[in-house]
């Protein structure tokens with residue numbers, strides 16, 4: 001979370017803009033919260049240049065719930081039923097693997113491509129994907145948070161002769177760079193990495209993908225019902241929406257998505273350069289698909305891991321331990337991490353290598 005946003009939320013905690021109540025105390029259908037909700041949606045639409053034919057849905061359940069909600073809503077496109085519904089998956093790391101597994105409960109799935117052979121260090125070229133004409137949609141994770149692999153450019157499925165909509169899980173890099181909506185049918189993400197606090201899930205879905213939910217889809221997860229109700233089918237996560245709205249304002253104050261993207265590129269370039277120029281640290285992801293948000297790296301001398309983490313903590317550099325499934329280290333340098341934070345990390349890494357290795 002940007003520090004300025006936390007300060008503003010603290011200042012408004014007991015009394016939002018003279019209304020006499022805090023945001024958590026408002027009716028979700030009252031005029032004050034309605035204004036907060038609509039402003040957040042409008043600011044996000046402007047920031048990400050989301051075209052009119054896309055709905056913005058504020059949901060709950062996180063990215064993992066969407067792994068079920070997406071097939072429940074999309075698998076039965078084109079007159080299909082749960083008996084013949086099918087979706088294609090490109091597996092490039094832990095999150096897309098999870099998406100594939102969950103979707104198998106609702107439709108048949110096919111593995112269109114995988115980067116398993118490279119140890120999740122490269123991305124399979126879209127021209128090599130085995131896309132099925134029967135697929136109701138094609139799923140990718142556009143930034144693999146654990147392996148640190150990012151699609152810097154989204155695939156153009158139509159150019160590959162595929163008419164199915166592209167679904168992207170952009171949980172961990174939403175609003176870090178522009179999105180080419182002409183290539184996307186649906187994007188989803190838990191808010192907690194880059195957009196606001198946990199509890200809010202963002203879905204951006206193209207109009208023509210609404211209205212195809214399987215009969216077993218819970219009403220609260222039916223995109224059509226949510227869109228019809230303006231994300232007010234039931235009580236939305238009001239405080240998280242308010243906080244995300246403050247983050248969107250903050251992003252606009254930074255100069256918008258182009259400015260934050262430039263800043264993110266500078267932060268990532270600095271950190272990868274420090275890793276590549278060292279004898280101690282290593283990141284094996286191919287340069288063309290290295291994540292700008294999640295930078296995993298390993299110490300060539302694993303016995304130094306604990307000392308590295310303890311020393312980092314001592315100088316205020318926190319949460320650098322890698323995901324338990326891959327080990328090593330990971331620096332998540334989301335939008336709210338200032339360049340100075342990455343500079344401090346790089347300085348610490350150099351110092352540690354000089355004195356300990």
Ligand SMILES: *Cc1c(COP(=O)(O)O)cnc(C)c1O
Nearest residue numbers: 062063064065095145171172190
């Ligand atoms: C964190 C993350 C998720 C999981 O999100 P939850 O909100 O915890 O369900 C899903 N996909 C990606 C890419 C993530 O980084």
